Amino acid sequence: MxxxxxxxxxxxxxxxxxxxxxxxxxxxxxxxxxxxxxxxxxxxxxxxxxxxxxxxxxxxxxxxxxxxxxxxxxxxxxxxxxxxxxxxxxxxxxxxxxxxxxxxxxxxxxxxxxxxxxxxxxxxxxxxxxxxxxxxxxxxxxxxxxxxxxxxxxxxxxxxxxxxxxxxxxxxxxxxxxxxxxxxxxxxxxxxxxxxCGMLDDTPEQFPALPRRRGQKFIEVSHAITIRSDGFAFSREFRCFETIAKAGTRFAQDGTREIVTPYDDCVLVMPARQPLRGQTAVRLGRYVAGGKD
CATH class of the missing domain: 3.40.630.10 (Zn peptidases)
Known part of the structure; x- marks a missing residue:
């Protein structure tokens, strides 16, 4: 500290x-x-x-x-x-x-x-x-x-x-x-x-410069998929922020439970490397308008 x-x-x-x-x-x-x-x-x-x-x-x-x-x-x-x-x-x-x-x-x-x-x-x-x-x-x-x-x-x-x-x-x-x-x-x-936070006016010269500001992409998570069994598996390998176009698309199996997208254009956030029972397998969200600075 x-x-x-x-x-x-x-x-x-x-x-x-x-x-x-x-x-x-x-x-x-x-x-x-x-x-x-x-x-x-x-x-x-x-x-x-x-x-x-x-x-x-x-x-x-x-x-x-x-x-x-x-x-x-x-x-x-x-x-x-x-x-x-x-x-x-x-x-x-x-x-x-x-x-x-x-x-x-x-x-x-x-x-x-x-x-x-x-x-x-x-x-x-x-x-x-x-x-x-x-x-x-x-x-x-x-x-x-x-x-x-x-x-x-x-x-x-x-x-x-x-x-x-x-x-x-x-x-x-x-x-x-x-x-x-x-x-x-x-x-x-x-x-x-x-x-x-209002604590720093300028980037110190020995630090890397921030990139030019551009519009951020905000994703609002609606579901966090918690693993219930030892038999969880994704249907294939997914990338972070990959978007699944159609609601009802199966993307994982958790024991006997099928996991499907709850809505169109569903964004997968941080799929787990090693899905384990009780842990979060992936978050599901969609793009929304961001906060106001």
């Missing part, structure tokens, strides 16, 4: 990386940021390397084995779980990070994907998340969803998911885990985030 103070007063923002120990791009980006002696123009920036214990076990020969030690750290962020008596490596670390997350007005949680996918922001289901994503303007794909049935993400923790609170958060997926461009996407996302 590191805190960087701006020269002028302003909001408190938190940028977190390594919620999953094998998602390296955010840690690389934050290391680059810290190596430049960066500080925001305004406010206070909390830099968090979250699941360092899992990261310390990273082995390039087995790159998916260090996602976590005991359990997925991005499913632990309900107050009931944090206040409970259950113990695990990830839960202990989440309890340490909790006070910092609660102190933040804005949060950017940096991730990457198991399969190749375009960079995207996950802004949650509240309008304030869409507004923050639109203010950032980068990356260009924005997904509005409610998360997972298996647990609460850091992005959805506490006031961040409360429509009555001004606190806002986004999660950024920077592309596939080991894409050499993913750390650059992460660093650009940090710059876009701090600008959107």
């Amino acid at each position: 590191t805190t960087l103070e701006g020269a002028k007063p302003g909001p408190t923002a938190m940028v977190s990386a390594l919620i999953h120990g094998n998602e390296l791009c955010g840690a690389i980006a934050l290391d680059r940021l810290l190596s430049t002696k960066f500080s925001p123009d305004r406010g206070r920036l909390i830099v968090a390397f979250a699941n360092v214990a899992a990261f310390s076990r990273f082995d390039a020969a087995h790159p998916y084995a260090s996602r976590f030690i005991d359990e997925d750290m991005n499913r632990l962020w309900s107050r009931e779980t944090l206040n409970g008596t259950r113990k695990s490596t990830e839960l202990a670390r989440a309890r340490e990070l909790r006070q910092f997350a609660e102190s933040a007005d804005f949060l950017l949680d940096i991730h990457s994907t198991s399969l190749p996918a375009p960079a995207m922001l996950l802004c949650g289901s509240r309008e304030k998340g869409r507004i923050l994503a639109a203010k950032m303007g980068y990356p260009f794909h924005v997904v509005a969803d409610i998360g997972h049935t298996s647990g609460v993400r850091l992005r959805d923790f506490g006031a961040f998911n409360n429509g009555a609170s001004a606190k806002s958060s986004v999660l950024v997926e920077c592309g596939q885990h080991f894409d050499k461009n993913s750390p650059t996407v992460a660093l650009k996302s940090i710059v876009a985030f701090l600008k959107a």
